[in-house]
Amino acid sequence: MQPISPFPTLVSVPPVPLRTVGVGRGARVAATAWTLFLEARPAVQLVFLQRILVTSGFLVVPHPDAGRLLLGWPMLAVAVYVFNGVCDQDEDRVNGSGRPLAQGRIGIRVAGISCAATGLGGLLLCGWSGPGPLLLAVASLALGWAYSAGPRWKDGAVSSALSVGAGALLTYAAGWLVYGGPHPVLMLGALLAVWVTCCCPTKDLSDREGDALAGRRTLPVLLGPVRTGWVLGVVALVAGGLVAAAVLVLAPVFLPVAVVVVVGSVLVAVALPAASRATDRVGRRRPYLMFLSCQLAINVAAVAVMV
Structure with missing residues (x-):
């Protein structure tokens, strides 16, 4: 049985079709990718990238495993945050959010496909970095699902904070696993x-x-x-x-x-x-x-x- 939406009075905002802008296919793909990145909160994504840099030692001793993790883990973070935007679309509209999904600048189907693609790509790259990072990558995606979809840890004050902190810890730990530093x-x-x-x-x-x-x-x-x-x-x-x-x-x-x-x-x-x-x-x-x-x-x- 589907739960009743707590937003019965909201009017759905249809996504703006990018093909009407009059640009080529490549430009439309690039525009869609950029819009999805905006949905994933660029500043937050920079924080995730920094966390990997802190513990992976890539800037101290550059090595392939850390390089692959620097590409793969941000893809996981993008998947998690776009998925959160999909789940929070109605609430974000009530709160006056300027993010693309809340404003109808991109559709749920496109966002869902991007979540699957970036999530899978992130898992492959993290797995290429080693079994430890792969295990933490799976945990990160599972945490993102539990936070946004079920059991919806975002709904509680304590569970929400612990989930965000756990996401930070998993990221720092993944970087450390490929570095093996002090x-x-x-x-x-x-x-x-x-x-x-x-x-x-x-x-x-x-x-x-x-x-x-x-x-x-x-x-x-x-x-x-x-x-x-x-x-x-x-x-x-x-x-x-x-x-x-x-x-x-x-x-x-x-x-x-x-x-x-x-x-x-x-x-x-x-x-x-x-x-x-x-x-x-x-x-x-x-x-x-x-x-x-x-x-x-x-x-x-x-x-x-x-x-």
């Missing part, structure tokens, strides 16, 4: 995954309306945006301090990473109170964008230490 590198990835788990709920502040209609129990839905802002601010500060302290004790060579974690946590915490009171989507998303920017800076600092 344990502090893997330890760093695990600590950063903890920080990601604690701060990632900032993404839910801008999606409260759609999440509530979908029956999700995120922190903004359960506590309201203002209380959520204060709770997440405290969590960000505590998590940032503990993770930075652990980095200094267990892997002191990564001191720059610890510094960026602390600074990033403070910036996220400072942005949360105003964002929790904002009435527009842009204002509500500032803490998440700050969190995302801090991830980029953290990974850059980690790579700089290794190189």
Whole structure:
């Protein structure tokens, strides 16, 4: 029996056919690929690529296995995030998302085919890198399915955060498996995954309306945006301090990473109170964008230490 949609009043937005633009077949394929990449959140995909660079040692000692993983793992991430967009299409429309699927700029069928193609391609490349990366690649796809489709871990505040953190940990671990480098590198990835788990709920502040209609129990839905802002601010500060302290004790060579974690946590915490009171989507998303920017800076600092 099919579940009843929680969005009965929404009007379906038909996809815009690219063939009407008056361009050649190759250009249409390129435009479709770019639109799908936009759906997969380019900044998030850059973070996944950075995570592989941090633990795979590719910039230190370039080797084929790490190179194949650098191609394969981002393909898995694209598949997971486009699939999430397919599953969240109705909620994203309610929340005013600008992503292509929510705006009807690409169809569900095309998105589904791309998920299958990029997922399979990613599995093949990860398997070519070794049995360990292949196993983690399968786990990553399974996690993406469980998060978005069933049992829909995205619906709970704790299960959603743990899923995002687990995705970060799997990525760092996959890079480390092909590198076989020192344990502090893997330890760093695990600590950063903890920080990601604690701060990632900032993404839910801008999606409260759609999440509530979908029956999700995120922190903004359960506590309201203002209380959520204060709770997440405290969590960000505590998590940032503990993770930075652990980095200094267990892997002191990564001191720059610890510094960026602390600074990033403070910036996220400072942005949360105003964002929790904002009435527009842009204002509500500032803490998440700050969190995302801090991830980029953290990974850059980690790579700089290794190189």
